[in-house]
Amino acid sequence: MKNKLLISALVLTILVSCTSDKSNSDTDIVVPPVIPPVINITSLKQASIPFGVACSPSPLKTDALYRETIINHTSSLTAENCFKPARISLGRKQYFWDDCDYMVNFAIQNNLRLHGHTLNWYSASGVPTWVSNFVGTKEEWILIMKEYIQDVVGRYKGKIKSWDVVNEPFETTGVLRNSIWKQNIGDEYIDLAFQFAHEADPEAILFINEFGTEYSIPKRTALLNLSNRLVASNIPINGIGLQFHTSISRSEIDIRTTIHTMASTKLKIHISELDVEINPSNVKPFVITDALLLSQKRIYSYVTKVMLEIPKNQQFGITTWGISDAVSWKKNDPDFPLLFDLAYKPKPAYYGMIDSFNQK
Numbered sequence: 001m002k003n004k005l006l007i008s009a010l011v012l013t014i015l016v017s018c019t020s021d022k023s024n025s026d027t028d029i030v031v032p033p034v035i036p037p038v039i040n041i042t043s044l045k046q047a048s049i050p051f052g053v054a055c056s057p058s059p060l061k062t063d064a065l066y067r068e069t070i071i072n073h074t075s076s077l078t079a080e081n082c083f084k085p086a087r088i089s090l091g092r093k094q095y096f097w098d099d100c101d102y103m104v105n106f107a108i109q110n111n112l113r114l115h116g117h118t119l120n121w122y123s124a125s126g127v128p129t130w131v132s133n134f135v136g137t138k139e140e141w142i143l144i145m146k147e148y149i150q151d152v153v154g155r156y157k158g159k160i161k162s163w164d165v166v167n168e169p170f171e172t173t174g175v176l177r178n179s180i181w182k183q184n185i186g187d188e189y190i191d192l193a194f195q196f197a198h199e200a201d202p203e204a205i206l207f208i209n210e211f212g213t214e215y216s217i218p219k220r221t222a223l224l225n226l227s228n229r230l231v232a233s234n235i236p237i238n239g240i241g242l243q244f245h246t247s248i249s250r251s252e253i254d255i256r257t258t259i260h261t262m263a264s265t266k267l268k269i270h271i272s273e274l275d276v277e278i279n280p281s282n283v284k285p286f287v288i289t290d291a292l293l294l295s296q297k298r299i300y301s302y303v304t305k306v307m308l309e310i311p312k313n314q315q316f317g318i319t320t321w322g323i324s325d326a327v328s329w330k331k332n333d334p335d336f337p338l339l340f341d342l343a344y345k346p347k348p349a350y351y352g353m354i355d356s357f358n359q360k
């Protein structure tokens with residue numbers, strides 16, 4: 001009975017206090033509770049800008065450490081080599097799809113975004129042997145370019161969300177490279193490549209991709225002018241890929257200027273092939289020191305910080321050119337330019353990126 005009385009008194013007290021709160025709230029402005037955003041990420045997989053790496057089918061199939069590190073730490077992939085035209089195109093209308101199909105299925109199975117690299121490229125990997133021997137009129141060159149782009153983009157329509165349409169179109173001087181496509185079609189090969197890719201998959205996000213814009217002002221200006229011209233001409237371009245194969249001796253200010261200059265186009269920005277050399281002079285034998293790893297960390301965290309400064313809808317992604325130092329294209333220099341070491345352990349640079357995402 002005594003307990004019952006106590007409970008009744010308690011209930012009455014709560015009711016009275018609720019009523020009095022309500023009468024106050026009639027005159028007050030109701031402020032919704034502020035829920036702080038979750039910014040303390042612990043893996044780059046959780047980053048607010050998609051984090052990706054370049055990778056290849058063979059080690060994905062055979063190397064569990066390589067595969068699991070990629071699955072656990074990334075949200076986006078770029079195929080390092082297998083989507084290059086010289087790998088896919090064995091002859092006119094003759095294609096090798098196995099590696100590309102594997103990459104697409106791997107990405108889908110692991111819920112990873114896949115970026116296609118690349119549809120048109122001046123270099124040997126970009127020009128199939130039969131194309132380098134092709135003889136034809138301008139119209140015939142346009143037709144073979146169209147066939148290739150539309151067969152590849154069409155095959156993966158809806159599965160590959162974004163493409164590097166034209167890769168590395170400029171010389172360091174800012175002059176348009178005299179690629180086989182420019183020689184046979186003229187400067188408008190770039191406009192046509194974007195139009196053909198867009199026709200094959202109107203939803204695909206289409207990029208122009210370039211290296212060296214952080215150290216070559218003429219190239220940076222040329223890329224800016226070309227991008228603005230394409231946008232003004234209603235050519236279906238959606239983004240700019242800044243490769244950033246860089247090193248600890250490059251200027252941070254140049255990196256910042258490049259990202260912000262390119263973002264002025266309002267196009268999406270993809271840091272598309274990031275790696276940071278710690279042995280840019282290729283010294284042999286080479287000793288890795290803590291100081292070098294900290295310098296590398298500073299660049300990775302800085303690139304991330306600057307990417308977070310541009311508008312959210314332009315932050316397409318940050319992709320490193322490989323998952324670990326064990327598979328970097330620079331490993332024989334020797335160099336150690338990536339976020340994971342030879343044993344796939346995260347390096348200080350990895351935590352530098354995490355800190356930038358956590359705004360520390």
Ligand code: G3I
Pocket residue numbers: 080081084125167211243273329
């Ligand atoms: O797979 C073959 C192997 O079977 C053969 O034994 C070996 C002998 O040389 O070659 C292997 O292929 C090499 C391939 O890398 C895989 O390691 C090619 O010769 C070599 O040319 C190829 O280099 C690639 C290069 O692009 C040219 O396509 C690099 O891996 C790749 O990292 C690099 O990536 C480029 C981007 O596409 C564009 N931006 C610059 C970036 C770095 O150069």
